[in-house]
Amino acid sequence: MSRLRSDTITLAYDAGPIVRDVALAIPDGRITTIIGPNGCGKSTLLRALARLMKPASGAVILDGQLIHQLPTREVAKRLGLLHQQPTPPGGITVEGLVARGRYPHQSFLQPPSRRDAEAVDRALELTGMQALRQRPVDQLSGGQRQRAWMAMALAQETALLLLDEPTTFLDIAHQLEVIELVQRLNAEEGRTIVMVLHDVNEAARASHRIVALAGGRIVRDGTPEEVIEPGLLAELYGVECDVHRDPSSGLPVCVPRSRLDVPPAPSPGPQPAFVVDHLQVGYAGTPVLHDVSALVPSGQVTAIVGPNACGKSTLLRACARLLAPTGGVVRFAGDDVRRGSHKALARRLALLTQGPQPPSGFLVEDLVAAGRIPHQSLLRQWRAHDEAAVEHALQRCDLCDLRYREVQTLSGGQRQRAWIAMALAQQSEALLLDEPTTFLDIAAQVDLLELVRELNRREGRTVVMVLHDLAMAARYADQVIVMSHGAVVAAGPPADVLTSDLLREVFEIDACLSTDPHTGALLILPNHALTPQAPQAAMLEPVRS
Amino acid sequence: MALAPARRRGHLTIRTRAFDVRINVRVLLLAAGVTGVLALLATWAMTLGSYPVPYTDVFWSLLGRGNEEHEFIVRTLRVPRVLCAIGIGGMLALSGAIFQGLVRNPLVSPDIIGIESGATLFAVFWLVTGRGWGLLPFAAFGGAFLTAALIYVLSWKGGVSPNRLILVGIGIGSCAAAGTTYLTVRYPVEIVRPAQVWTMGSVYGSDWGDVRVLGVAIAFLLPLAVGLTWSLRTLQLGEDVSRGLGMPLERTRLLLILTGCALSAVTISIAGPIGFVALMTPHLARMLAGPLSGSMMLLTGALGATFLLAADVVAQHALPVALPVGVITSAVGAPYFLLLLYRANIRM
Incomplete structure (x- = not known):
C-alpha cells in the first residue's frame, strides 16, 4: 500500500521541465531513496511530493486526495520535510527549534499542551540531543545541527518523513549516525521515509528501495541489489564502476574506476612545499x-x-x-x-x-x-x-x-x-x-x-x-x-x-x-x-x- | 606595434613595447554612441527655453560669433546648466557603479546608504545658520566624507562586510534625514525655505564657477574610476577569491569608498541630492554591455550624463511648471527601484 504517490507528474521551472512523467508510489513503512546525477531533478521531485511545488501536469496524491487540495496544516500533520541545508532563525535554542515542529498540531493562541512537550522530549531523545537542548543552534557542530533539524521533523510526528540530502556536509561518522537514526525510525516506529541522497553507497546501505532518476525520468526502481550494478551506474553517472560486496554486511558497494592509468606517485621534491x-x-x-x-x-x-x-x-x-x-x-x-x-x-x-x-x-x-x-x-x-x-x-x-x-x-x-x-x-x-x-x-x-x-x-x-x-x-x-x-x-x-x-x-x-x-x-x-x-x-x- | 584581431568577438588586443591591453570594442563603441546622443541632446537643450534660440544661432553663439543677446542666453545661462547636468549625471552614475560593485549588490547607491543624507544634513545646517552659499560646497563635502567615515568605522569589525555596510548606512542615513527635518522645523520658515528648495536637487542657476569645480573633479576622479575597474571586476569574484588572486582587500575597498564618496559629494555640493541616477544607470549599463569590463565606466558615465540631462530637459520644459530635476529622476527612479526589488524577490 502507499499513502503517497505521484501520478505521472511533470515539474518545471522557468527554464523548462526538470522532472517528466514520473509515476512513483512510495511504499508504506519502508525507506525509499532517490538517487541520480547532479541536476537530474531528485530534489525537485521531493519538493513536489511535499507539496512545495505544483506540478505542471499530473498530481501528487496523499491518502487518496490531491495533495494541493488539502490544507497546509493537514499535510503537515501527515508529512514532514527536512530541507537541504536549512538556516536556523538567529539565537534559537535546540528546544525552541524542535518545538516549532509542533506548529501543525497547535492552534492559534493556545499554549503548548503536555502532548507537545512530550513529543519534543521524545524527538530530542531519539536524536540524542537532550543534553544540548538549551544550546543555541548556531553554536552546534554540523552533525549536531543536522540532528536538531531532524528532531524538529520528528516532533511533527508524521507517518511520512521526507529528507533532502540529510547527510551532505557531515563527516563520515555523523553521516552514518544520521542513516542509522533513519533506519531506527523506520524499523521501530514504522515510519515511511523518502530520502534524496547523492552518495550511492549510502543509499545502498540505508534503503529498502532505490529509485534512480536521470534527466528527470525514472531509469531504475528496485532493491539496492537490483539498482546498484555497473551497467546502471554507467548509465546514470557516465562512470565505470566496480561493484564489490561488503564482506560484513553483504551489501553492494560501488567503487568508481579510475579513468586513466595512474602514474606512480612522484617522489617528493628536496624541499617541503x-x-x-x-x-x-x-x-x-x-x-x-x-x-x-x-x-x-x-x-x-x-x-x-x-x-x-x-x-x-x-x-x-x-x-x-x-x-x-x-x-x-x-x-x-x-x-x-x-x-x-x-x-x-x-x-x-x-x-x-x-x-x-x-x-x-x-x-x-x-x-x-x-x-x-x-x-x-x-x-x-x-x-x-x-x-x-x-x-x-x-x-x-x-x-x-x-x-x-x-x-x-x-x-x-x-x-x-x-x-x-x-x-x-x-x-x-x-x-x-x-x-x-x-x-x-x-x-x-x-x-x-x-x-x-x-x-x-x-x-x-x-x-x-x-x-x-x-x-x-x-x-x-x-x-x-x-x-x-x-x-x-x-x-x-x-x-x-x-x-x-x-x-x-x-x-x-x-x-x-x-x-x-x-x-x-x-x-x-x-x-x-x-x-x-x-x-x-x-x-x-x-x-x- | 602589432594589432592582432582577437579571437573573441568584440575584443581587440593591442600589444606594444610599452603596454599590452585588451579592449572590449563593443562597449567602447556603445559608449561612443551614447556620447553622440548626449551631444545631440545637449545641443537641443540649448535651443529650448522661454526664449527659443535656433540651432544655427546656438552654434554661432558657442563659437562667440552670435548676436549679443543670443550669446548671453546660450553662453551664460544655458551652457553652464547643460554642462552641470552632464557632469553631475556622469559622476553620480560612476559613484553608483563603484558602490554596487563594492558590495556586490545592485540595490545600493550613495543615496540609499546614507551618504547623500549626511551631506544634505551638513549643507542644510550651513544654510539655516546663515553661513551663506559661498562655502556650501565645502560643507556638503565635509558632510559626505564624515558620514562615509562614520559608516565605515561603525561597520568595521575586523574588516568591512558589505551587508553590514549597507545596514549601517541605511541607519545613519535615517538619522541624518531626521536631523535635517529637525533643522527645518527648528528655524524660521523664511530661512529654511531656500535650504528646502536646495534639498530637492536642481541644476537651476548653475554658473561657470560650478562648471569649473566639476571639471577639476572629473579630471581627477574619472581616471581613478576607470583605473579601479580592474579591482571592481576582481571583487565580483568574492572576497576569498579576490584575496587568493593577490588583492589587498581592505586597501582596495578604502580606495573605492573614498572615490565613490568624492564623486557623490562633489555633485551634492553643486546641485543638492539628486536621487536614483546613481542607482539606475549602472543597471542600464550592465543590461547593454554585460558584466564589468574596462570601458564600462565610460559607458556608465555617458549614460548617467544622458539620463540627467534628459531629466533636466523634461523638468524644465515639458511640464507647465519648471520643476527641480531631482523630482523627475525620483519619479522615474522610485518605480524602477520597486521593480528591481520585485524581481530580486522572485529570484530568491
Missing part, C-alpha cells in the same frame, strides 16, 4: 588550531582530512594567507607566507575556496582569465603570455567547448572545473583546494580528482586539498594529514596512516579496509558509527503519566 611551524590560528578570539606543526612535501598530492570542525579548512586558509596566525608561522618554499605582497604570493600559490559564487554574466573564459590578475599591471594588461596561459588552462580542464558559456549556466561539475582552470591559469607552483568535491555527484567527483591528479603528475605542481570524503582521499592523495580537534594526529601515505584503529579513534567509525583490485589503492568501506547511541528505551512508546 609548506612547513607549518607551531601554528596558532583562530576566528574572533576563539582559537581553532593550537600549536599545529606539519610538513607538506612538494610535487605531490596531499589531502587534509578529519571530522567536521577539526580545523582542516582553517589550516589550508592559513597556508594561503587568508587568516593571520596568532602564533607560529607558515613557510612556503622557505619563506614566511605573511612576508611580501599578496600579489607576489598569488603568483606562486593558487587557492580554490569552498563553494565560490560566480558573478552573473561572467563567461568561462572571463573567469579563467581572472587567474592572470596577479601577473598583470596597469600597463601590462594582456600579454601574449597571459593569453597562452588561459588557453593552456582551458585545454587542460577540457573547457574549450564551453569557453563562451556563462559560468552560472554550467553544471556543478563543469563549474568546479572552470574554477580549477582559473587557479591553473595563475601558473603557480602550488594549488590549494578547499573541499573541491562537495555538492558534486560521484562522476563529477571522480572527474575532478582525476584532473587534479593529472595536473600534479604532468606539471609537477604541488597540490594540497581539504577533503571530507575519506575514501576519495585514500584513492587520490599521495600523502594524507589527519586532523582532529585542531591538531594534527597523523601524517604520511594513506595506506600507512588510515588504519582501522585510526578510523575508530579519529573518525569514530568502524570500517572495513581492502584494496582496489585495479589500482591497488586503499579502499575504505565504512560500516557503522561508534558514537554513543540514544538509549534503547527511547524507542518504546512514550510513557504517559
Whole structure:
C-alpha cells in the first residue's frame, strides 16, 4: 500500500521541465531513496511530493486526495520535510527549534499542551540531543545541527518523513549516525521515509528501495541489489564502476574506476612545499588550531582530512594567507607566507575556496582569465603570455567547448572545473583546494580528482586539498594529514596512516579496509558509527503519566 | 606595434613595447554612441527655453560669433546648466557603479546608504545658520566624507562586510534625514525655505564657477574610476577569491569608498541630492554591455550624463511648471527601484 504517490507528474521551472512523467508510489513503512546525477531533478521531485511545488501536469496524491487540495496544516500533520541545508532563525535554542515542529498540531493562541512537550522530549531523545537542548543552534557542530533539524521533523510526528540530502556536509561518522537514526525510525516506529541522497553507497546501505532518476525520468526502481550494478551506474553517472560486496554486511558497494592509468606517485621534491611551524590560528578570539606543526612535501598530492570542525579548512586558509596566525608561522618554499605582497604570493600559490559564487554574466573564459590578475599591471594588461596561459588552462580542464558559456549556466561539475582552470591559469607552483568535491555527484567527483591528479603528475605542481570524503582521499592523495580537534594526529601515505584503529579513534567509525583490485589503492568501506547511541528505551512508546 | 584581431568577438588586443591591453570594442563603441546622443541632446537643450534660440544661432553663439543677446542666453545661462547636468549625471552614475560593485549588490547607491543624507544634513545646517552659499560646497563635502567615515568605522569589525555596510548606512542615513527635518522645523520658515528648495536637487542657476569645480573633479576622479575597474571586476569574484588572486582587500575597498564618496559629494555640493541616477544607470549599463569590463565606466558615465540631462530637459520644459530635476529622476527612479526589488524577490 502507499499513502503517497505521484501520478505521472511533470515539474518545471522557468527554464523548462526538470522532472517528466514520473509515476512513483512510495511504499508504506519502508525507506525509499532517490538517487541520480547532479541536476537530474531528485530534489525537485521531493519538493513536489511535499507539496512545495505544483506540478505542471499530473498530481501528487496523499491518502487518496490531491495533495494541493488539502490544507497546509493537514499535510503537515501527515508529512514532514527536512530541507537541504536549512538556516536556523538567529539565537534559537535546540528546544525552541524542535518545538516549532509542533506548529501543525497547535492552534492559534493556545499554549503548548503536555502532548507537545512530550513529543519534543521524545524527538530530542531519539536524536540524542537532550543534553544540548538549551544550546543555541548556531553554536552546534554540523552533525549536531543536522540532528536538531531532524528532531524538529520528528516532533511533527508524521507517518511520512521526507529528507533532502540529510547527510551532505557531515563527516563520515555523523553521516552514518544520521542513516542509522533513519533506519531506527523506520524499523521501530514504522515510519515511511523518502530520502534524496547523492552518495550511492549510502543509499545502498540505508534503503529498502532505490529509485534512480536521470534527466528527470525514472531509469531504475528496485532493491539496492537490483539498482546498484555497473551497467546502471554507467548509465546514470557516465562512470565505470566496480561493484564489490561488503564482506560484513553483504551489501553492494560501488567503487568508481579510475579513468586513466595512474602514474606512480612522484617522489617528493628536496624541499617541503609548506612547513607549518607551531601554528596558532583562530576566528574572533576563539582559537581553532593550537600549536599545529606539519610538513607538506612538494610535487605531490596531499589531502587534509578529519571530522567536521577539526580545523582542516582553517589550516589550508592559513597556508594561503587568508587568516593571520596568532602564533607560529607558515613557510612556503622557505619563506614566511605573511612576508611580501599578496600579489607576489598569488603568483606562486593558487587557492580554490569552498563553494565560490560566480558573478552573473561572467563567461568561462572571463573567469579563467581572472587567474592572470596577479601577473598583470596597469600597463601590462594582456600579454601574449597571459593569453597562452588561459588557453593552456582551458585545454587542460577540457573547457574549450564551453569557453563562451556563462559560468552560472554550467553544471556543478563543469563549474568546479572552470574554477580549477582559473587557479591553473595563475601558473603557480602550488594549488590549494578547499573541499573541491562537495555538492558534486560521484562522476563529477571522480572527474575532478582525476584532473587534479593529472595536473600534479604532468606539471609537477604541488597540490594540497581539504577533503571530507575519506575514501576519495585514500584513492587520490599521495600523502594524507589527519586532523582532529585542531591538531594534527597523523601524517604520511594513506595506506600507512588510515588504519582501522585510526578510523575508530579519529573518525569514530568502524570500517572495513581492502584494496582496489585495479589500482591497488586503499579502499575504505565504512560500516557503522561508534558514537554513543540514544538509549534503547527511547524507542518504546512514550510513557504517559 | 602589432594589432592582432582577437579571437573573441568584440575584443581587440593591442600589444606594444610599452603596454599590452585588451579592449572590449563593443562597449567602447556603445559608449561612443551614447556620447553622440548626449551631444545631440545637449545641443537641443540649448535651443529650448522661454526664449527659443535656433540651432544655427546656438552654434554661432558657442563659437562667440552670435548676436549679443543670443550669446548671453546660450553662453551664460544655458551652457553652464547643460554642462552641470552632464557632469553631475556622469559622476553620480560612476559613484553608483563603484558602490554596487563594492558590495556586490545592485540595490545600493550613495543615496540609499546614507551618504547623500549626511551631506544634505551638513549643507542644510550651513544654510539655516546663515553661513551663506559661498562655502556650501565645502560643507556638503565635509558632510559626505564624515558620514562615509562614520559608516565605515561603525561597520568595521575586523574588516568591512558589505551587508553590514549597507545596514549601517541605511541607519545613519535615517538619522541624518531626521536631523535635517529637525533643522527645518527648528528655524524660521523664511530661512529654511531656500535650504528646502536646495534639498530637492536642481541644476537651476548653475554658473561657470560650478562648471569649473566639476571639471577639476572629473579630471581627477574619472581616471581613478576607470583605473579601479580592474579591482571592481576582481571583487565580483568574492572576497576569498579576490584575496587568493593577490588583492589587498581592505586597501582596495578604502580606495573605492573614498572615490565613490568624492564623486557623490562633489555633485551634492553643486546641485543638492539628486536621487536614483546613481542607482539606475549602472543597471542600464550592465543590461547593454554585460558584466564589468574596462570601458564600462565610460559607458556608465555617458549614460548617467544622458539620463540627467534628459531629466533636466523634461523638468524644465515639458511640464507647465519648471520643476527641480531631482523630482523627475525620483519619479522615474522610485518605480524602477520597486521593480528591481520585485524581481530580486522572485529570484530568491
